[in-house]
Amino acid sequence: xxxxxxxxxxxxxxxxxxxxxxxxxxxxxxxxxxxxxxxxxxxxxxxxxxxxxxxxxxxxxxxxxxxxxxxxxxxxxxxxxxxxxxxxxxxxxxxxxxxxxxxxxxxxxxxxxxxxxxxxxxxxxxxxxxxxxxxxxxxxxxxxxxxxxxxxxxxxxxxxxxxxxxxxxxxxxxxxxxxxxxxxxxxxxxxxxxxxxxxxxxxxxxxxxxxxxxxxxxxxxxxxxxxxxxxxxxxxxxxxxxxxxxxxxxxxxxxxxxxxxxxxxxxxxxxxxxxxxxxxxxxxxxxxxxxxxxxxxxxxxxxxxxxxxxxxxxxxxxxxxxxxxxxxxxxxxxxxxxxxxxxxxxxxxxxxxxxxxxxxxxxxxxxxxxxxxxxxxxxxxxxxxxxxxxxxxxxxxxxxxxxxxxxxxxxxxxxxxxxxxxxxxxxxxxxxxxxxxxxxxxxxxxxxxxxxxxxxxxxxxxxxxxxxxxxxxxxxxxxxxxxxxxxxxxxxxxxxxxxxxxxxxxxxxxxxxxxxxxxxxxxxxxxxxxxxxxxxxxxxxxxxxxxxxxxxxxxxxxxxxxxxxxxxxxxxxxxxxxxxxxxxxxxxxxxxxxxxxxxxxxxxxxxxxxxxxxxxxxxxxxxxxxxxxxxxxxxxxxxxxx
Numbered sequence: 001x002x003x004x005x006x007x008x009x010x011x012x013x014x015x016x017x018x019x020x021x022x023x024x025x026x027x028x029x030x031x032x033x034x035x036x037x038x039x040x041x042x043x044x045x046x047x048x049x050x051x052x053x054x055x056x057x058x059x060x061x062x063x064x065x066x067x068x069x070x071x072x073x074x075x076x077x078x079x080x081x082x083x084x085x086x087x088x089x090x091x092x093x094x095x096x097x098x099x100x101x102x103x104x105x106x107x108x109x110x111x112x113x114x115x116x117x118x119x120x121x122x123x124x125x126x127x128x129x130x131x132x133x134x135x136x137x138x139x140x141x142x143x144x145x146x147x148x149x150x151x152x153x154x155x156x157x158x159x160x161x162x163x164x165x166x167x168x169x170x171x172x173x174x175x176x177x178x179x180x181x182x183x184x185x186x187x188x189x190x191x192x193x194x195x196x197x198x199x200x201x202x203x204x205x206x207x208x209x210x211x212x213x214x215x216x217x218x219x220x221x222x223x224x225x226x227x228x229x230x231x232x233x234x235x236x237x238x239x240x241x242x243x244x245x246x247x248x249x250x251x252x253x254x255x256x257x258x259x260x261x262x263x264x265x266x267x268x269x270x271x272x273x274x275x276x277x278x279x280x281x282x283x284x285x286x287x288x289x290x291x292x293x294x295x296x297x298x299x300x301x302x303x304x305x306x307x308x309x310x311x312x313x314x315x316x317x318x319x320x321x322x323x324x325x326x327x328x329x330x331x332x333x334x335x336x337x338x339x340x341x342x343x344x345x346x347x348x349x350x351x352x353x354x355x356x357x358x359x360x361x362x363x364x365x366x367x368x369x370x371x372x373x374x375x376x377x378x379x380x381x382x383x384x385x386x387x388x389x390x391x392x393x394x395x396x397x398x399x400x401x402x403x404x405x406x407x408x409x410x411x412x413x414x415x416x417x418x419x420x421x422x423x424x425x426x427x428x429x430x431x432x433x434x435x436x437x438x439x440x441x442x443x444x445x446x447x448x449x450x451x452x453x454x455x456x457x458x459x460x461x462x463x464x465x466x467x468x469x470x471x472x473x474x475x476x477x478x479x480x481x482x483x484x485x486x487x488x489x490x491x492x493x494x495x496x497x498x499x500x501x502x503x504x505x506x507x508x509x510x511x512x513x514x515x516x517x518x519x520x521x522x523x524x525x526x527x528x529x530x531x532x533x534x535x536x537x538x539x540x541x542x543x544x545x546x547x548x549x550x551x552x553x554x555x556x557x558x559x560x561x562x563x564x565x566x567x568x569x570x571x572x573x574x575x576x577x578x579x580x581x582x583x584x585x586x587x588x589x590x591x592x593x594x595x596x597x598x599x600x601x602x603x604x605x606x607x608x609x610x611x612x613x614x615x616x617x618x619x620x621x622x623x624x625x626x627x628x629x630x631x632x633x634x635x636x637x638x639x640x641x642x
Contacts, residue, residue, distance in 0.1 A: 007045055016120035019113055031112065036096070043089070043092035073195075075136065078133055100469065119255065122148040129142060130271060135187060141268075142268065146177065150166045168245050176233070180229060183226075186228060247563075255357065261349060266319060291412075292423070294327025298328060299321075301321040305317035307560045309370055310369070311368075311372075332417055351474040351475055362463060364455070369441065385471040392479070393438050395431060398516060399479055402519065448539065483512050490511070
């Protein structure tokens with residue numbers, strides 16, 4: 001099976017390199033055939049691996065030793081267990097759907113072959129991340145997906161906004177990656193190894209080790225390590241306050257929005273914390289921080305989604321909110337449930353992004369929902385699949401999101417982590433807000449009166465099959481994934497020992513039937529239904545009510561429109577402040593000290609001294625004789641004195 005493990009990421013890498021270097025000679029058809037074939041092969045092999053893992057097979061071994069320094073091995077290796085197997089299947093399936101969808105969406109783009117090379121390489125990087133068995137390879141995959149996201153968000157580099165968004169994503173992620181790198185360095189310092197197995201096995205022995213802080217306070221090393229690692233997760237998984245890059249990443253093509261926001265880059269942080277669960281379980285402080293950050297992200301981003309009019313940005317802020325749900329589950333020590341929601345979310349969120357892209361194609365790249373409406377008759381397949389994805393997102397049974405989201409809420413309700421009560425109130429309230437903004441999108445885009453332009457009204461129709469087939473295929477797991485996975489997840493069989501168990505949360509014995517029966521007497525379901533009802537009243541029955549409410553609560557509306565002013569704060573403090581600091585260093589450091597003083601000043605000083613010395617050379621013999629006599633007298637005086 002070691003050959004199979006190698007083939008899964010390497011076929012994607014080989015396809016990316018081939019198409020990237022020879023795409024202009026291969027042509028479009030060959031380019032997408034090669035990359036789609038490679039990702040399809042990776043998906044099939046991932047399913048084979050998942051079946052083997054379900055049967056009890058596990059692999060943890062080195063593939064290539066890169067270097068050995070002071071007895072520490074830096075290597076490439078794979079850890080194939082339940083957690084990585086689930087991630088491999090999810091990543092390759094969603095990536096395959098995105099690859100197929102790209103044929104239709106990017107059909108007229110001049111960068112067609114380059115785009116396929118990028119997304120295949122992106123898939124390779126994510127697979128290397130989830131399959132790694134050591135921190136070196138994890139960091140390689142971590143940085144690779146960050147680099148590829150920069151290239152993909154800025155794919156349309158002719159646009160200034162795309163260049164700005166890609167640079168913003170790159171810089172914000174560098175902040176998180178600094179913490180992540182420091183966390184890995186701390187692991188190497190404390191444990192003397194970068195291998196997962198060695199670190200996890202010895203973690204309990206290091207649980208009480210402390211260091212003295214700057215102010216003399218004592219900090220546990222494991223708390224420091226977990227907090228630093230979580231800073232990296234905050235960057236990749238866009239948690240407050242490192243969330244600002246993700247909404248702007250909508251400047252990239254829609255297939256990339258689906259790939260980045262569904263199953264790959266933004267879930268890397270969630271996966272990493274779940275993989276590091278043996279460390280996080282030893283630090284209640286770190287778990288509490290994770291819980292609170294996730295709760296704040298959940299509700300704050302959901303509220304912003306309520307006032308967005310760009311169809312892709314609504315789905316983007318929805319992603320931020322759902323990532324908050326996953327982070328809350330991690331903070332409640334429900335690691336299996338967090339990955340469960342990651343998997344179901346990957347399907348229905350990719351579906352929603354691709355459905356949004358289908359609408360954008362039909363309307364000639366119109367993205368403002370205020371210029372849409374009544375599209376369900378013109379685009380029945382897109383409408384039906386988008387409705388399925390929305391019902392899954394809202395958490396209506398028996399769709400996939402219902403099971404994973406309700407499991408998170410139940411786990412938080414039973415958690416004893418400090419801050420759990422606050423988090424519980426937030427995740428329950430988030431159900432109502434999620435339903436409200438999700439069906440706001442459905443009603444504004446597909447129902448109500450048509451607000452299309454004349455040109456769009458004439459040409460709006462269902463997208464071609466290369467667009468609709470991935471929608472249909474993603475809709476299937478959006479319906480069934482929760483039913484299939486909830487029992488094995490809550491019983492502990494799906495993830496086994498790959499993450500810390502959820503014993504003590506009181507939901508281990510639940511199954512699909514239990515949750516479906518209990519749903520109708522639970523608060524979250526009725527909050528979701530209430531959110532749908534309010535959306536129907538505001539955006540269909542009384543379409544002017546929403547604007548009246550916005551005018552009445554103008555201050556709150558303005559705060560949400562400006563996204564709490566966080567982007568402006570960062571721009572003023574860090575962007576403008578960085579430029580001001582750079583100008584100051586240039587004027588006083590570079591020009592005044594280095595140029596004017598050290599470089600030009602030295603040259604001027606030499607020039608002045610040489611002018612003085614040159615004036616002594618008069619050419620008169622009596623001047624020189626007089627100087628010799630004075631020198632001789634001075635020398636003799638010195639000898640006599642000494």
